[in-house]
Amino acid sequence: MRFLQRSLRPVYAPLLHPKHTARIQLSNATPLPAWTRSFHASASWRALDLAYRLHDHNGDAKGDPIVIIHGLFGSKRNNQSVANAFARILSRPVYAIDTRNHGESPHDTTHNYTALADDVEAFLKKHDLKNATLIGHSMGAKTVMTLALRNPDSCANIIPVDNAPVDAALSSDFPKYAEGMKRVEQAKPKSQKEADKILEPYAKDLPVRQFLLTNLGRPEPSAPLKFRIPIQTLARSLDDMADFPFTNPDEVRFSKRALFIRGTKSPYVSDETLPIIGRFFPRFELVDIDSGHWVISEKPEEFIKAVVNFLQEKE
Template identity: 70%
Template sequence: MQALPKCARSLYAPFTHPKHTNRIRFSPVSQPQPWTRSFHASASYRALPLAFDLYDNSGEATGAPILILHGLFGSKRNNRSISKALARDLSRPIYALDLRNHGDSPHEKEHNYVALAQDTEAFLKEHNLKDATLIGHSMGAKTVMTMALRDPSCCANIIAVDNAPVDAALLSDFPRYVEGMRRVESANPQSQKEANKILEPFAPDLAVRQYLLTNFARPGPGEPYKWRIPIHTLANSLGNLGDFPFRNPEEARFNKPALFVRGTKSHYVADETIPIIGRFFPRFQMVDVDSGHWVISENPEAFRQAVVEFLQDSE
């Protein structure tokens, strides 16, 4: 554990943060301001029922629940291995969710962080889940941050993976992925092999293509391949997904423990975002993991260790 020098602890002034520091812990530097919601953050949408998988280590995981939320174009299946590992290590049940417009969950034209947060808040209430830990990657990370700032009582702590509470346009990779997926949709390929060939110019990395193509499947035996996700809706929502619904840390603050995990080869959580993270989440810690943006799949063991250590320290 590395401590910052006293002069660098004010989160209201810029400071540099060494990219490869293993873990830095921050403490509150001032009394929290009264919490209010901005209009955008308190907008109301129809909550959708979310599909999920439960991992409870064969019934032996009986602690407080953990929810894990995937990123854009992902699904609950992406988090199968890490969910099993955390249920075993922490003896806590893990709920891996499909967010709206993904996986087996319903589709809806509204796709922004407030709508995603409201779906997940409704899931917590429906399943009577108390003192939960919320884990989210990328799109899921901004969703759990939104939940924590909308209603700090909804959870015990959060873990945000490779995203920050700032407005920042998605990397140009994602519009290219969408264009490639649209080309696949227009071509109506009869196999994943054909779809992969069409997608290759838009997603040269094989691992990324394989990730995207987990959404390309037959609805039933003998039926043609289709995207399981609404490409048009998600394409129209890319701007929303670069947004963050809270603008003013003086109006919303989460004073419970928060862990931010970022990939050392990723650009989603730049050093310049550290002060604003600290103002929204004054008790945050940060861990750097040797990976790109897809932290959990690229370095699952380092991620698992960071989560276990954080949650054991928080008990």
């Protein structure tokens, strides 16, 4: 197992990196909301009641809660193994959630980071989860960063996995995945094998196809297979998933601990993004794991070790 040493980054980066200042401007981007302590005062949509699974090591996990959030096209099922490990090793209950438009959670035509984070804040309040650690991969990473910056009192610390607080184009794979999933749904396949064959030109790697096809189900006996998630809504939201709702770290900052975990073979957290991470999250630490973007599934043991080491450290 290869585990790369964490390194503490400078408190404030002196300058924004040019890559961050040359931000992607989206013609349909929503205006940036003013920073407030409460999402609900500025949100124009309703927070959705999120589905979740509690991992509490048969009731023995009594510590501060951990909330773990999947990435785009994922679900709470993706994080079962690591959630069980955290509950056992750390004796902390772990809530693996489905975000809006994913898994068993409700669907809504709005799918951006402010709405996603608003849902998570409502989840924390509903379940009275105080002093929580928020872990998120990819889409989930930007969701926990958004919530931490909007409401620093909502959590004790955050662990974003393979994403950075910048506007950056998604890998070209994600539009292909969305297109392939549309093709699958249009074909009304009768079997997983048939669906896999349709999806193969759009997702060459079998593990990725298997991941995407976990969203496929049969609404009723003998009916064609259909995706449980709203593919059209998520496809329309890809630009929003590339965006980040904050642009000025001089106005909003999360001064509690933050652990950024990145895959060294992934493009999403380049060295050029580290200065801006340091300005938004001045106490951030960094762990590099020898993997691609799917850090948790590719290197689960290294991921678990990094999180456990971070959370067992004293403030």
